[in-house]
Amino acid sequence: MGRGLTLPQRTAALIPAAGLGTRLGQGPKAFVTVGGLSLLARSVAALAPLVDEVVVALPDGYALHDLNLPGDVRAITGGATRQASVLALLQASEADVVLIHDAARPFLPPSVGEAVKAAAAQTGAATAALPVADTLVRQAGPNLWGQLTSREGLWAVQTPQGFRRELLLEAHRAAEKSGIQATDDAGLVARLGLPVALILGDARLFKVTTPGDLILAKALARLWDAEHA
Numbered sequence: 001m002g003r004g005l006t007l008p009q010r011t012a013a014l015i016p017a018a019g020l021g022t023r024l025g026q027g028p029k030a031f032v033t034v035g036g037l038s039l040l041a042r043s044v045a046a047l048a049p050l051v052d053e054v055v056v057a058l059p060d061g062y063a064l065h066d067l068n069l070p071g072d073v074r075a076i077t078g079g080a081t082r083q084a085s086v087l088a089l090l091q092a093s094e095a096d097v098v099l100i101h102d103a104a105r106p107f108l109p110p111s112v113g114e115a116v117k118a119a120a121a122q123t124g125a126a127t128a129a130l131p132v133a134d135t136l137v138r139q140a141g142p143n144l145w146g147q148l149t150s151r152e153g154l155w156a157v158q159t160p161q162g163f164r165r166e167l168l169l170e171a172h173r174a175a176e177k178s179g180i181q182a183t184d185d186a187g188l189v190a191r192l193g194l195p196v197a198l199i200l201g202d203a204r205l206f207k208v209t210t211p212g213d214l215i216l217a218k219a220l221a222r223l224w225d226a227e228h229a
């Protein structure tokens with residue numbers, strides 16, 4: 001191959017969707033619908049145009065044919081934790097660059113997905129995130145105001161998170177070896193001392209976690225569907 005030529009990079013969207021939705025209380029959350037579409041179907045529809053393949057991790061006993069998903073999607077069975085589900089997804093793909101995206105974040109603006117993908121391909125690791133807007137306080141005891149924490153320089157981390165797949169696999173294997181459980185994938189890469197780019201996310205990328213979030217998602221679905229029809 002001549003100098004300056006680069007091989008095309010194969011990309012995959014890997015969607016952990018195997019959670020039980022305990023805080024929402026309506027069964028496995030990825031299958032909960034807003035505006036007639038499941039959270040998972042919305043996440044798949046947002047990511048499929050950005051990548052070569054889509055793989056989702058489902059709870060044990062669930063199958064793709066129950067789901068009426070758009071496009072060509074492969075499913076595997078997830079693990080007992082989000083981290084285990086992502087590791088299983090990483091092992092199920094051979095893509096060079098992967099976008100990890102929570103099924104529980106159904107409203108992904110295309111520009112954010114594109115920006116995370118481009119940054120991940122260039123730097124190896126990137127995540128959508130938003131600068132924190134609220135005052136932050138650590139509780140002194142249950143429901144009791146304690147120490148104020150400056151929000152200066154603090155970001156709330158969202159998904160998608162994009163990585164060179166080999167790099168994220170290495171981070172997961174290192175975490176497994178040390179018995180580390182993290183809440184996200186970028187944290188596992190940062191733990192190895194490697195940089196993670198912060199890409200400006202979007203308020204609409206909130207994670208549907210509680211019944212209040214579901215009310216917001218149902219309201220937003222009407223506007224979103226009108227805008228993205």
Ligand SMILES: Nc1ccn([C@@H]2O[C@H](COP(=O)(O)OP(=O)(O)OP(=O)(O)O)[C@@H](O)[C@H]2O)c(=O)n1
Nearest residue numbers: 016017018019020021022023080081085103104
């Ligand atoms: N064992 C798990 C746990 C979570 N997830 C996925 O990781 C994302 C973020 O998880 P979260 O919002 O915590 O979902 P749940 O685990 O379903 O919620 P809860 O903690 O309330 O049970 C979700 O898309 C969820 O389906 C997963 O694939 N496998």
Ligand SMILES: C[C@](O)(CO)[C@H](O)COP(=O)(O)O
Nearest residue numbers: 082102157158159183184207
């Ligand atoms: C990955 C994540 O969405 C980034 O904010 C978040 O950490 C997932 O957390 P959860 O504990 O699985 O809800």
